Amino acid sequence: MRAAAALLAGLLLFGSFPPRPLWFLAPLGIALLTLVLVRARTARGAAGYGLLAGFGFFLPLLPWTGIYVGPVPWLALSTACAAFLALFGALTYWTAPLPVRPLWIALAWTACEWARSSFPFGGFPWGRLAFGQADGWYLPLAAIGGAPLIGFAVALTGTCLAYLTTALARRPRAAAGRPALVAAAAAVILLPLAGLALRATLPAPEAGDRTITVAAVQGSVPRLGLDFNSQRRAVLDNHVRRTEQLAADIAAGRAPKPDVVIWPENASDIDPLRNPDAAAAITAAARAVGAPILVGAVLINADRKTTTNSVIVWDPATGPAERHDKKIIQPFGEYLPLRGFFRLFSDYADRAGYFVPGDGTGTVHAAGIPIGVATCYEVAFDRAFRDSIAAGAQLLTVPTNNATFGDSEMTYQQLAMSRVRAVEHGRALVVAATSGVSAIVAADGAVTEQSELFVPAALTARLPLRTDRTLATRLGPAPEYLAVALCGLGLAAAAVLRRRGSAVSKPV
Secondary structure, eight states, rough: HHHHHHHHHHHHHHHTTTOOTTTTTTHHHHHHHHHHHTTOOSSSHHHHHHHHHHHHHHHHHHHHGTTOOHHHHHHHHHHHHHHHHHHHHHHHTTTTTSSSSEEEHHHHHHHHHHHTTTTTTTTTOOOGGGOTTTTTTEEEEEEEEHHHHHHHHHHHHHHHHHHHHHHHHHHHHHTTTTTHHHHHHHHHHOOOOOHHHHHHGGEEETTEEEEEEEEEEEEEOOSOSSTTTGGHHHHHHHHHHHHHHHHHHTTTSSSOOOSSEEOOOOOOOOOOTTTTHHHHHHHHHHHHSSEEEEEEEEEEOOSSSEEEEEEEEEETTTTTEEEEEOSSSSTTTBBTHHHHTTTTOOOGGSSOOOOOOSOSEEEETTTTEEEEEGGGGGGSHHHHHHHHHHHSSSSEEEEEEOOOOOOOHHHHHHHHHHHHHHHTOOOOOOEEESSSSSSSTTTSOEEEEOTTSSSOOOEEEEEEEEEOOOOHHTTTTTTHHHHHHHHHHHHHHHHHHHHHOOOSSSOO
């Protein structure tokens, strides 16, 4: 029964993620998992239940990672992520001697999400609780403490709900009026309501220092899959053609003239700095639309062996200017750590790229506007846009290529991350995707425009530029580091209490 309940808890967590708007399943999943873990008799047993919950969560969340490469990478990644829920289970057991146990369990969850987002190979933040809350009441908390605060609030709601369930089930009369019970009930009610109340404090979609017109071009691709870019010229031509169509719409009065045009990641996998034909096509598109284009391109480095995943500002008059080289590159996709070792397990090892990370501020200037760029995978990491805002970014963009993951939930999961980032930093955000979904996201996280999958499209919107900073931006990683430090102190205190003979197993 406990094993089945742990699996169900993981499935509830999965059910809270896009494209389903069932955000409220997340605290229920945490509550159910907590009820299972606090009844474990050993740390090993608690870790086992956590692992089962991890399988229930990550296996259905991440199948897109194996669409074109077989099940081995999907199963391996899901198992690695589930291992962090096993760690959470063990931490839940080890915090048993501490008072106010729901708080320590929620801190343990936050610490485990931090660990999974950091280790190994730079971490894998996909599946953080915050990224399932883009449609929920907790979303405005991102402006206060970013994604870590949302995750902690969801986890604390769930652990307090588990405490209420346990207390009322065992001694309903004796429990009534207990301060701890009242505090837990208040947390369950007030945490989501606090987020809902904070919605009124978020910037209005049109509020800002001034506004500009931005266009996001989705050219689409000849076919999906890992080999979509074998027709690299077709992908580039698609984006040039759709931009020229936008220019025709502008001339006919059907669309406003943009100040900046944003193309997606991999819009030109032909290096336009080395290929005159590609450069000429991009220049022609920029001149037709009369605005600089942020071009997602793969650039060949001087060693002729490695590449960078870059976004280049392409001016209609002067050509290439500033660029953002993707700083957080995807292990096992854009590059392969320990390539010789992993080649033993999959023939697809040699299909991983030879990309190298860039450096810089994550900000480019187009038409005199500082624009923060987080290319695809980067948007999952808290530090990406923090660097951009620190460099003065007034608008955010996420150029992405989802064609390599087919018709999967990955696209909607990534859009939800972008919505969290928009609220976290109080900036309008533009998602430009090769095959969809492209979107315009307001500073309050609302999607004001959205394209369909697998069709060429151009989204245009009047967007505000903002220079003020949210509390989350100013605090940076401090709230998450504080939670991790508190979790560590709690574990140390629990170890001391165990040595003194305190109870090692108590209800939540």
